[in-house]
Amino acid sequence: MASHKKIALITGGSRGLGRNMALRVAEKGIDVVITYHSRKDEADAVIKAIEGKGGKAAALQLEAGNIKGFPDFFQRLKTVLKDTFQTDHFDFLVNNAGTALYKPFAETTEEEFDAVMNIHYKGVFFLTQQALALLNDGGRIINISSGLARFSYPGSSAYGSMKSAVDTLTRYLAKELGPRGIGVNVVAPGAIETDFGGGHVRDTPEINKTIAAATALGRVGLPEDIGGVVAFLLTEDGRWINGQRIEVSGGIHL
Numbered sequence: 001m002a003s004h005k006k007i008a009l010i011t012g013g014s015r016g017l018g019r020n021m022a023l024r025v026a027e028k029g030i031d032v033v034i035t036y037h038s039r040k041d042e043a044d045a046v047i048k049a050i051e052g053k054g055g056k057a058a059a060l061q062l063e064a065g066n067i068k069g070f071p072d073f074f075q076r077l078k079t080v081l082k083d084t085f086q087t088d089h090f091d092f093l094v095n096n097a098g099t100a101l102y103k104p105f106a107e108t109t110e111e112e113f114d115a116v117m118n119i120h121y122k123g124v125f126f127l128t129q130q131a132l133a134l135l136n137d138g139g140r141i142i143n144i145s146s147g148l149a150r151f152s153y154p155g156s157s158a159y160g161s162m163k164s165a166v167d168t169l170t171r172y173l174a175k176e177l178g179p180r181g182i183g184v185n186v187v188a189p190g191a192i193e194t195d196f197g198g199g200h201v202r203d204t205p206e207i208n209k210t211i212a213a214a215t216a217l218g219r220v221g222l223p224e225d226i227g228g229v230v231a232f233l234l235t236e237d238g239r240w241i242n243g244q245r246i247e248v249s250g251g252i253h254l
Helices: 016-027 041-050 066-083 110-131 157-180 196-203 204-214 227-234
Strands: 007-010 031-036 056-063 090-095 135-144 183-190 243-246
Touching: 016 031, 016 041, 016 110, 016 227, 031 041, 031 066, 031 110, 041 056, 041 066, 056 066, 056 227, 066 110, 090 110, 090 227, 110 135, 110 243, 135 157, 135 227, 183 227, 196 204, 227 243
Parallel strands: 007 031, 007 090, 031 056, 090 135, 135 183, 183 243
Antiparallel strands: none
């Protein structure tokens, strides 16, 4: 196969944080494959933006919590790698896809728990496992966690504890994939103004105010605060950072 620029697979790359990651990663000269859940139009807009700046990009539909659908996804990914990028492997995996669950511990149902578990932990575990065959040696994996794994806001017990599991999994992956030269890190955003969780942080003034007051830099985060950190970790400049959890939160609850 022809030599190629490095390629990053970013799940949930059509909007919010994932969209900013995709654009910033592309700015580093890395080609991008993003996944989207339902909004193909938004995914296509990201592809167009990357291509408009001279990069190569593609979008694939993925239900991040449907583990049984992963083999089919990787078959489609193989086709896209061959047709769009003239290769059969990729270099970087960014596990970003996610949904929110704001529910008091006492009221969280088993169905809600399972849905969050499938997307945020089990899905990350097995998508990464199945990606290993296509991931180049010397590549990198970045798992997106959350500040809620370190500090606690009532209503995020399921989500926050699953992100803690991802933090721990990351260290194991760094250890076990080290022989292949694959580095694995966590980027843990603090509270960010996006449409995540129905715009929970962005559109609720009292939540926004509380978070800004608890943050050393005095405001709530924006998607633009996160994407560049992910992009940096995929460059050669970030090559010696491994097995780390990097919280990108403006210094919240210090």
